[in-house]
Amino acid sequence: MPFSELFKGRKAADGGDGSRLSAFAAADKLSIVEQLEETGVISFWASDASGGLKYLSPAIENELGDNAARLAGQPVQKVFVPLADDSESRSLGLKLGTRKSFTGVVVKLEARGIDLVLRLSGRPAFDAEGEFLGFRGSAADITEEFRSEEEANRLAKYDSLTGLSNRHRMEQRIDATLHAFRNAERSAALMMLDLDRFKQVNDTLGHAAGDQLLQQVAERLRGALAGRGEIARLGGDEFQVLIPDMDDRGELGEIAKKIIAMLSQPYSVEEGRATIGCSVGIAIAPYDGIERDDLCRAADLALYASKNGGRGQFRFYAADLEHEANLRKRMEDDLAQAIEEGHFTLEYQPVVELASNRVVALEAQFCWQDDERGRVPAETFLPIAEGSRLIIPVGEWGLRKALEDAKRWPDALRLVMTVSPVQFEAIGFAELIESALEESGIDPARLELQLPETVLLGDAAKVEKVLAALFKLGVRLTLDRFGTGLSSISYLRRAPLNTLKIGANFFEPMLGNELGDMEMVRAVVALADAMGMETAASGVHAMALMRELKDIGIDQVQGFVFAEALPGEAVDQEIASGDWHIAPSEAGSQRANRRTVFRRVGLIHEDYYYEVTLRNLSRTGAMIQGLEDVPTGTNFVLDFGGGQLAVCTVKRSMDDTQGLEFESELVDDGAGGLCTRHRVSPYELASAGVPLQALPGGSSGRVLGVSPAGGFAQFKLSANAPAQGGGPQAS
Numbered sequence: 001m002p003f004s005e006l007f008k009g010r011k012a013a014d015g016g017d018g019s020r021l022s023a024f025a026a027a028d029k030l031s032i033v034e035q036l037e038e039t040g041v042i043s044f045w046a047s048d049a050s051g052g053l054k055y056l057s058p059a060i061e062n063e064l065g066d067n068a069a070r071l072a073g074q075p076v077q078k079v080f081v082p083l084a085d086d087s088e089s090r091s092l093g094l095k096l097g098t099r100k101s102f103t104g105v106v107v108k109l110e111a112r113g114i115d116l117v118l119r120l121s122g123r124p125a126f127d128a129e130g131e132f133l134g135f136r137g138s139a140a141d142i143t144e145e146f147r148s149e150e151e152a153n154r155l156a157k158y159d160s161l162t163g164l165s166n167r168h169r170m171e172q173r174i175d176a177t178l179h180a181f182r183n184a185e186r187s188a189a190l191m192m193l194d195l196d197r198f199k200q201v202n203d204t205l206g207h208a209a210g211d212q213l214l215q216q217v218a219e220r221l222r223g224a225l226a227g228r229g230e231i232a233r234l235g236g237d238e239f240q241v242l243i244p245d246m247d248d249r250g251e252l253g254e255i256a257k258k259i260i261a262m263l264s265q266p267y268s269v270e271e272g273r274a275t276i277g278c279s280v281g282i283a284i285a286p287y288d289g290i291e292r293d294d295l296c297r298a299a300d301l302a303l304y305a306s307k308n309g310g311r312g313q314f315r316f317y318a319a320d321l322e323h324e325a326n327l328r329k330r331m332e333d334d335l336a337q338a339i340e341e342g343h344f345t346l347e348y349q350p351v352v353e354l355a356s357n358r359v360v361a362l363e364a365q366f367c368w369q370d371d372e373r374g375r376v377p378a379e380t381f382l383p384i385a386e387g388s389r390l391i392i393p394v395g396e397w398g399l400r401k402a403l404e405d406a407k408r409w410p411d412a413l414r415l416v417m418t419v420s421p422v423q424f425e426a427i428g429f430a431e432l433i434e435s436a437l438e439e440s441g442i443d444p445a446r447l448e449l450q451l452p453e454t455v456l457l458g459d460a461a462k463v464e465k466v467l468a469a470l471f472k473l474g475v476r477l478t479l480d481r482f483g484t485g486l487s488s489i490s491y492l493r494r495a496p497l498n499t500l501k502i503g504a505n506f507f508e509p510m511l512g513n514e515l516g517d518m519e520m521v522r523a524v525v526a527l528a529d530a531m532g533m534e535t536a537a538s539g540v541h542a543m544a545l546m547r548e549l550k551d552i553g554i555d556q557v558q559g560f561v562f563a564e565a566l567p568g569e570a571v572d573q574e575i576a577s578g579d580w581h582i583a584p585s586e587a588g589s590q591r592a593n594r595r596t597v598f599r600r601v602g603l604i605h606e607d608y609y610y611e612v613t614l615r616n617l618s619r620t621g622a623m624i625q626g627l628e629d630v631p632t633g634t635n636f637v638l639d640f641g642g643g644q645l646a647v648c649t650v651k652r653s654m655d656d657t658q659g660l661e662f663e664s665e666l667v668d669d670g671a672g673g674l675c676t677r678h679r680v681s682p683y684e685l686a687s688a689g690v691p692l693q694a695l696p697g698g699s700s701g702r703v704l705g706v707s708p709a710g711g712f713a714q715f716k717l718s719a720n721a722p723a724q725g726g727g728p729q730a731s
Contacts (some may be wrong), residue, residue, distance in 0.1 A: 037059065042715040052076070061112065095540030156171050159233040161215060166232060178243060178291065178292060185681075185683040187287075191256065192283075209334045297524060313669055313670055315670045332387075341727055344398070347364075347567050352556065353556055355550075363417075368380045403442055407441070421452060423456050501536040536555060536556040536558070537554050624638075624657070634650040636649075
């Protein structure tokens, strides 16, 4: 229907006297409007009295093509689709239904592959008797303008490279989520992710390869989360994940492990093959922070701890991490000074051949004697040295010193040196080994280098080049803590390895098997046999475990069941006494047990609160010391602090020592320790009258208002060894 027909019969507004500029014949007016309509400068629409679409200007009809005929008579609300996020647009149906005029309403016109965006205005039309005729109005095609604005808004909210949310949008999402969840007493987890070795990709393959890798990282993150949370790229190689309604640290740990595993698999980019890693820090609202700034800071501290713990790990936030970060920085400064002043020494732990109890090798272990701290164990300062790259000078000193000591040993006795990924990836590592061997004059076959699995995740070409150079030198190569990393089994065939070494994590007690995962150990032995490699095990601290490993076919063992690390002078004395054999001893396991005494914990029974010593800890139970005359079957709540409560039952009791079994197993805390799956909710504490705040680092028993230890009427307190430490950790 032509425009003139639609509006036929309308009276001219000029009064018919031609006395005004606006005075013009109605037909001429309609002619001008029709000419504008045909050019697309302005368009019109109309509906009939029943709300069906009656008219669309030719310009819009032409855009729609064959679809236009199908729209005739369709309800206007169905043809003009309101925008979901525009309240004015969503009110169109109400205004049409109540016959109200409207202006500037933005809608979409969708029909079989055609997507137009129009700005509509309209008003109801009535005849001379006041009968409703339908709506009449104008429509402007703003498709291009709308798309440009939409793209600008998208760029303002999303990362242009990966399509993930950007920092600004993520901040808004976190704020909105925490505010809504606080009112509804719901939880949310925040993960901070940092890619390990990403700079290496940019430096070696170029920024284009780095961009391709980041796009693939984004895709893998989407796959790992499977729509469960919001993912953002904050910039560079930093990512953030917000997971609503999640406070289960067991499940969060599994998600973090899945992310680390997926992001650590090799990537194919145009310039070649790249391999990176990932470190994850996790904080949970409201436990670790109520507001966004506090929660992000907690996740940042957890990420910092995971990176300094050796990378490729995850960590949960704990209240003592800030103190730990300050201590780490101070220790890092002191380490640099200790290197200059020569405060390091070496000790050697025997590696024993199980078949004969003969010492076949000595593993060098670093010791740091600090004036203020005293003797600092290697497991405390080596991760800090690795994070600051001080491990390179420390490692070089240790290598040359150990080779110098080994010159005094029998030719049949090997020297074992552990190599960190930072050392291995440093420029000139193979040349350093060659130089140190030449300087010492020792047969290269007597030097055994222990490589962690993470070494194999580096740049493939570089890794193979260094391994080939070491193989050419004639040194022995051992893959340390096999089965804890992410290396492909197929790599074992390509890498020139002599030994697979199993770490102590395989021997952690499991449900129904106090020795640990012996089936997995058997599988490793079978794999090594098939590939012509030897097997070794570390962390063997009990006779029963040693006998089991011997039956399975492990070749070599080290641990307290045989001997602790010995100073160089003691090694020289043992060698001087003749052929060195060590008989395994139960005393070794007792020494190991004493090492698990590390801190005080709380014990809640009815209305009584006691402080006891935690002597041993596993996923399924613990050993405590400090109460006397406790019958088996007694139910307790073990308070690890920081809201971590574990319901448990006394299974064994002897004098002042009790063996406890947990109602729910503890879970991996990402740092080689254990934690409770859930914590006391700050919402529960708030309902009891405590101000809503993140959990403190102290004892949650006192926060809950449980009576302090005055419970002599219940159980008698013994006066046993005080201890100290942080959250629950497996020894």
